Amino acid sequence: MSRRALLRTMAAAAVAGHTPAFAQSAPRIVSLDYGLASTLLSLGIVPLAVSDLADWDKWVVEPVMPPSVVNLGSSWEVNFELLVALKPDIILTTPYLDELLPKLKQVAKVVRLEIYAPGIGPILPAAIAATRKLAVAIDRETEAEGFLARADAFFAECRARLAAKSPPLVALVNFMDARHARIYASPGLYHNVLERIGVRNAWTEESNYWGFQTIAIENLSRVADPDARLIAFEPVPADVLPKIMQSPLWQSLPFARPGHLSILPPALMFGMVNEAMRFGRLLTDLLDPKE
């Protein structure tokens, strides 16, 4: 059984096993952040509603969000009429939505968790701390420790698998158009995962607190290591690959050699522990393919 299938089964089991019991006892929780929503699932709670749910499968993909969850509308313009009608007990939010705080507090108890904020530093430790805080706030501390221990074990396993392979340096990008890309670096989530699983980031410049930098594609030549690999994530705009393949500059970059460019399914770059694990799994499976 593949890792992904296993995780999916576990998530499904958690949902199927717990939902009926929760119907009476579990707090009604709304999440205004993808990472917090997936963390809720891992703590054994199905959120009542999540913002921007329509794009969940495009950016987060897993864990699968049960169909009962309500879409709250745009993540920066949460639908308040809907929110009030849902009568939640707790609303989970992030510094990104601080300007909504006063209004959110009128609706329900607000739990604000800092993961992406100026000066907060490496994202993965911040996400782990936020997971613990969340667990305290919703009384799921045992589940959280279990979940974080699984995450630790998972990263350790990835690290062990890759150590045997002496993995190449990787540069991580999202192509924006045929001339520009976002590249992921310290202190971002992807970068922290690379450190955890013992892979070196080929992009050594420090980026903004979200962990990315916008570059023109020729700047990929600043990647010094000739054996580095380029990992791009879906969605890749349709015209990008054909166009850059025609560029002699691209042809001269190390990434143009066969096997040095990989396209991975989407993994949320602004997520929490689940998203870190998904990224770690996608990357580990890519660098150490299992038959």
Add this chain to the structure above:
Amino acid sequence: MNRIFGRFALGPAIVALAFLGAGALLSWFLIAHTLEAKSHAGYDVPRMVLFYSTLPRLATALLAGAALSLAGALLQQVLRNPLADPTTLGISAGANLALVVTTLFFPGLLELGRDLVALGGSAVVACLVMSLGARRGFSPFSLVLSGLVISLWCGALSAILTLLNERYLVSLFIWGAGSLAQQSWVIPVSLLWKTAVIAILCALVMRPLSLLDLGEGTASALGVRLVRLRFIVVGGAVALAAVVTSAVGVIGFIGLVAPTIARLSGARRPQQLLLWSPLIGAGLLLIADAAIQLLAGELGEFLPTGAVTAIFGSPLLLLLLPRLKVRHRVLQLKERAHSWAPAGTNTLAVALAVLLVALVVAAFVGRGIDGSWGFPHAALFGDIIPMRLPKVFAALSSGAMLAVAGVILQRITGNEMASPEVLGISAGATFGVTIAVFVFVPGLAGQLTFAAIGALLVLAMILLSSMRSGLAPERVLLAGISLSAMVDAIVGVLSSTGDPRAVLLMRWMSGSTYSVDARSATTVTIAAAILTAAAFFARRWLDILPLGPSPALAVGIPVRKSRFLLFGLAGLMSAAATLSVGPLTFIGLMGPHLAREAGLVRALPQMAGAAAIGGALMVLADFIGRTIVWPYQIPAGLVSALVGAPFLMMMLRRKS
């Protein structure tokens, strides 16, 4: 010898050489370290970057600069308008909007070629602007004014469409801000032959074009077919702008700057202007792009060239304003244009009734958890209605204020295209919010404060800068709109860096009542009541000022003072309204016209009618925006702009 010098003016040649030389020097700094490094055998990326990125980028800068400047020079010559260029006439923005719309909704069409799509967008905008211009004898002010309005509208709509459609897709912002980054020679080579073909075509009409300098009457008498000539030359300029925009995005104001410099340095004859402008433009864009690359290397930040040139180019518009001759046009007060228009009081009653219905619908109708339409559930009534009412009242007050501000502006400027956003107040507010969001990261209250400061600063700047011209109306409007263009460019730069905070700005610019709460709604409603009452008191001024300065002086109205006060009043109203519905304020254009079309001709009834109509329209726009794509929301400003655009086009086409 003299003849050669006459034809081959020395001044512009020296200037062009100086710019190209400076550009070459900066470029040398960019590439020197690569050239000095020893060539490795085999794997030599720095050299590849030099050959396939840096050099094509420099070539692209030269070619794009030359093409846009040629377009600007052609437009300035054929329209006899020193402010014309692809940016001020909205041509580049039209191309960009066409590309955004096609990318988002009809990606298949892109296979026909980006150039064709861009050309289509540019052509539509050019036709709109020209048809308005033709009505006004191609008056420089009206052309540039309508071009910039359309340009701002296209820019805002592109940004909003992008925002609504793709969560992380900021590539279209980059495009809108014009990046010259290259990874091969494909773009410069195609730019080269396309520009060359169009330039040769335009060279063929050089003789008739230069005859235009003798005046249109003389030129026609000498056998110049004006309509055909205009069509060819404007078509060529539009094609040049479209080719550049489809390749690298919107590069602002180069086409305005280069011919101006050519003229200032002594290029007087059309041949000189058309020869030296492209060379100067090529040098300028090369300097700008090389400087940006050197700077970006230092900062480690991504900076789009087009937006940066716009930041430096748009103030030039302000500096150029005194060079334009101003003629005050007397507004034709049309007596009841339509037979259906009922008598004034009846019209007002109808407008108020519509407003009332709009208010009731907006306040009580909504959608439930499952998306069904209806009144709120009884148990939720007390929760949901207090949530909706502030938005409804903010929309009402803003709509009313914008419409009344529009009446004031249209009356004192005699320009029926005048509206609050044209004044630049909304731009000032946006700029304030930009600073607030990026520098201080305050809450909503802080943003509102900064918006107000920004709006009032712009107002003060407009008033001060136009004081010397005796507050000549069109100059005020043009000053305002060039500020808008600059703010637009600044926001473009910030957005294209991909900073998530840019989303806040985009939201602001799209004009949403989302963040309105009971307190801010109360504030804006009180402001609307006071300011509208003040406007009503000024009705006598507003009845007389449209007749021109002399009649006003004759009946004892202090023209300067009254204009100052009225501009101030309109500015305050626009600022207050912008705070809740953003800078897209087409209501301010539509309200006054609808009121006048409905037979409300004199100042007081027109203001009252416009207030009711503007308020009702904004309330409906807000209602539609809140419900139509439930649970998502479309900002009221965007909805009103979507309605306002066809209205604007209708107005542009209408024969006077």
